[in-house]
Amino acid sequence: VLLLVYVGYVGLGAGVLQALERPAEVQAAEDLLQQHWELLSNHTCLGVPALQRLVEGIIQAYKSGITLQGNTTSLGRWDFSGSFFFSISAITTIGYGNLSPSTAAGRIFCIVFALFGIPLNLVLLNEIGQLMLLGVQHCAHHLEEVFHWQKKASLLIKTCALVTGLLLFLLLPPLLFSDKEGWSYEEGFYYSFITLSTIGFGDYVIGMNPDRTYPGWYKNVISLWILFGMAWLALVIKFCINFLE
Amino acid sequence: TAMCSDKLQTGLLVAGYFIYLLVGAAMFQALERTTEKQEKMAAAQMKETFLQNFTHLTVAEMEQFMKNLTEAIQNGVYPVGNESRIEDSNWDFSNSFFFAGTVVSTIGYGTLHPKTAGGQIFCVFFALFGIPLNIVFLHRVGKMLSLLCKKLGKFLHEKGMRKKKIEFLTLLFFLATGILVFLCLPSLFFQITEGWSYSEGIYFAFITLSTIGFGDYVVGKQPGRNYSSYYRMLVAIWILFGLAWIALLFNL
Numbered sequence: 221v222l223l224l225v226y227v228g229y230v231g232l233g234a235g236v237l238q239a240l241e242r243p244a245e246v247q248a249a250e251d252l253l254q255q256h257w258e259l260l261s262n263h264t265c266l267g268v269p270a271l272q273r274l275v276e277g278i279i280q281a282y283k284s285g286i287t288l289q290g291n292t293t294s295l296g297r298w299d300f301s302g303s304f305f306f307s308i309s310a311i312t313t314i315g316y317g318n319l320s321p322s323t324a325a326g327r328i329f330c331i332v333f334a335l336f337g338i339p340l341n342l343v344l345l346n347e348i349g350q351l352m353l354l355g356v357q358h359c360a361h362h363l364e365e366v367f368h369w370q371k372k373a374s375l376l377i378k379t380c381a382l383v384t385g386l387l388l389f390l391l392l393p394p395l396l397f398s399d400k401e402g403w404s405y406e407e408g409f410y411y412s413f414i415t416l417s418t419i420g421f422g423d424y425v426i427g428m429n430p431d432r433t434y435p436g437w438y439k440n441v442i443s444l445w446i447l448f449g450m451a452w453l454a455l456v457i458k459f460c461i462n463f464l465e
Numbered sequence: 466t467a468m469c470s471d472k473l474q475t476g477l478l479v480a481g482y483f484i485y486l487l488v489g490a491a492m493f494q495a496l497e498r499t500t501e502k503q504e505k506m507a508a509a510q511m512k513e514t515f516l517q518n519f520t521h522l523t524v525a526e527m528e529q530f531m532k533n534l535t536e537a538i539q540n541g542v543y544p545v546g547n548e549s550r551i552e553d554s555n556w557d558f559s560n561s562f563f564f565a566g567t568v569v570s571t572i573g574y575g576t577l578h579p580k581t582a583g584g585q586i587f588c589v590f591f592a593l594f595g596i597p598l599n600i601v602f603l604h605r606v607g608k609m610l611s612l613l614c615k616k617l618g619k620f621l622h623e624k625g626m627r628k629k630k631i632e633f634l635t636l637l638f639f640l641a642t643g644i645l646v647f648l649c650l651p652s653l654f655f656q657i658t659e660g661w662s663y664s665e666g667i668y669f670a671f672i673t674l675s676t677i678g679f680g681d682y683v684v685g686k687q688p689g690r691n692y693s694s695y696y697r698m699l700v701a702i703w704i705l706f707g708l709a710w711i712a713l714l715f716n717l
Contacts, residue, residue, distance in 0.1 A: 256531065278531075279538055315677035317575050322681075327668045334675055410585040417592055419573035422680060423580075460597040 226344050233307035233333045234300055240326040241319075242298040248322070252277060296428045301439065305427075308443060311337030312450060314420030318428060348451035349458075356381045382456070389416060389449035400434060401426060416449040475605055482602045489565035489591050490558060496584040498556045504580075508534075563685075563697055569595035570708060572678035576686060606705075607712035614639065614713075639713065647674060647707040658696065659687055674707040 255277050296302060296318065306319045311334060321327045360377040394408025403411065403424065411424040426442055427434055515530050555577050556564075564577050568591060579585045618631045652666030661669065661682070669682040684700045685692050 274531075275534065275538075278535055310677055313571065313675060313677045315573065315672070315679045317679035317681055320679040320681040324664060327664070331668065331671050334671070334677060338675060404582075406582050406585065410589060413589045413592070414573070417571060417596060418676065419568060419571045419592060420678070421573045421575035421578040423575055423578040457597050457600070461600055464597060464601050 222344055222347055226340060229337060229340060230304060230307045230311065233310070233329075233337065234303035236329055236333075237306060237321065237326060238298050238300055238303040240323050240329060241303070241321055244323050244326075245298050296430070305439070305443075307333070307337075308446070309420065310334050311341045312446065313338060313341075313418045314415055314446075315418075316420050316422035316425050318422050318425045345447075345451045345454055348448060349455045352381075352448075352451060352455065385452045385456070389445065389452055393445060397426070400432070400438060401429065402432065412449075415446060416453045418450065475609070478602055478605055482598060485595060485598055486562060486565045486569065489568070489595065490562035492587055492591070493564060493579065493584060494556050494558055494561040496581055496587060497561075497579055500581050501556055559697055563701060565591070565595075566701055566704070567678065568592050569599040570676060570704065571596060571599075572673060572676045572704070574678045574680035574683050576680045576683045603709050603712045606709040607715075610709065610713045639710075643710045643714070647703070647710055651703055655684070658690075658692070659684065660690070670707075673704060674711060676708070 255274065298306075298319065302319055308314075309316050310330060313334075321330050356377055359381075360374050363377065390409065390412050393412050394403075394405045397403050397408035397411060398405055401408070401424075407424060411426075414421055414424075427439060511530070511533055560577065566572075567574055568588060571592075579588050614635050618635055621631050621634070622628065648667060648670050651670050652661075652663050655661050655666040655669065656663055659666075665682065669684075672679055672682070685697055
């Protein structure tokens with residue numbers, strides 16, 4: 221039930237943000253294109269100030285996620301996919317920033333949305349983490365019954381779970397990314413960690429390359445990976461903290 | 466002596482935290498600075514060539530130039546302004562320190578990010594140990610603040626107030642003062658120092674303190690403004706206490 225509420229909440233946010241942000245985005249992209257064409261038609265009469273203005277224009281547009289290349293992927297603009305992904309990045313506090321609200325209404329909505337969404341996200345991650353922990357303990361019990369090990373089983377299971385989590389969430393996904401995104405393994409690993417720890421620089425974001433085709437299941441699998449991966453990493457960090465304190 | 470060892474522990478934690486950030490800053494600076502310099506020079510060169518030749522360029526060459534320009538900007542190199550900017554580095558010590566802080570607090574603005582493979586790997590391990598350290602640190606600071614709370618509560622209790630009322634009042638007090646000190650007042654401050662509107666300031670404050678950190682607004686990045694060297698430090702202290710306040714709210 222919690223999962224349904226979560227998905228519903230994110231979907232709601234996506235819809236609202238799309239409605240608020242898409243028109244402004246289209247306008248800004250058109251403005252930049254206009255600037256671009258004006259420059260091209262006048263380039264023999266250019267001077268330093270015009271070039272300065274162009275550079276600043278490109279920088280400004282880039283900060284709002286618009287490039288001169290013109291075409292973007294569905295994750296890179298404010299249609300439903302992009303808004304959905306943005307909503308997730310907001311309430312998980314990853315905050316890539318490849319898309320960020322430029323209208324005042326969008327920003328206010330974003331603040332309120334995050335104010336309730338972040339606790340919701342924390343509750344969900346906690347639930348998932350508890351389920352994972354229960355699963356691991358179940359396995360430990362089973363092993364204890366079947367093989368009659370005692371204390372060793374618990375430690376073995378915990379290390380096994382850690383290693384499986386490591387493989388599943390940090391070591392194997394970079395292979396997928398290197399195939400679908402064309403990143404090197406190291407870049408994929410860096411991206412995975414930065415995302416799951418919710419730092420989320422936004423220097424690497426999945427599904428943003430307009431020259432690549434992404435399969436239909438890609439976005440959904442990545443969203444699941446983010447959710448479970450974050451829950452797993454949160455558990456690991458919790459254990460680290462308990463160890464430190 | 467229990468109090469003493471507790472205070473000692475806290476002191477060590479605070480010292481350890483800042484040392485960790487300092488070491489991180491130095492490492493990032495060492496790893497990233499040379500690459501950045503090269504990219505800056507390449508972008509400036511490209512701009513120079515353009516300015517010297519543009520009357521002879523074809524439309525196709527112009528398109529290529531603008532593509533290169535866009536790529537440079539996407540890589541974080543902004544060829545705006547005159548050549549003297551080459552010496553300003555995004556990775557000087559104070560910026561690297563600020564960056565290290567955004568990593569361990571998981572804010573992660575992204576306006577500055579490591580581009581060398583070495584920098585990226587170091588970033589991963591720096592965060593792996595830095596994030597728990599940050600959480601423990603904030604937890605400690607939150608605990609100390611909550612002790613203050615309890616003292617205030619005791620004082621009021623002795624004066625004859627009921628427990629429930631005290632709890633409610635302390636919560637309200639911390640919520641209100643926190644919002645004032647960490648959201649409203651800084652936004653006024655940013656209006657002056659950054660030239661943002663008041664609502665932009667509130668948006669920035671919220672996005673930062675919630676650790677979302679989109680990076681669309683970042684302190685100290687407005688072109689053409691002079692920032693005092695203490696500005697960033699002041700903002701970093703604000704972020705630290707703001708985060709501790711949020712941790713405290715969670716505890717209460």
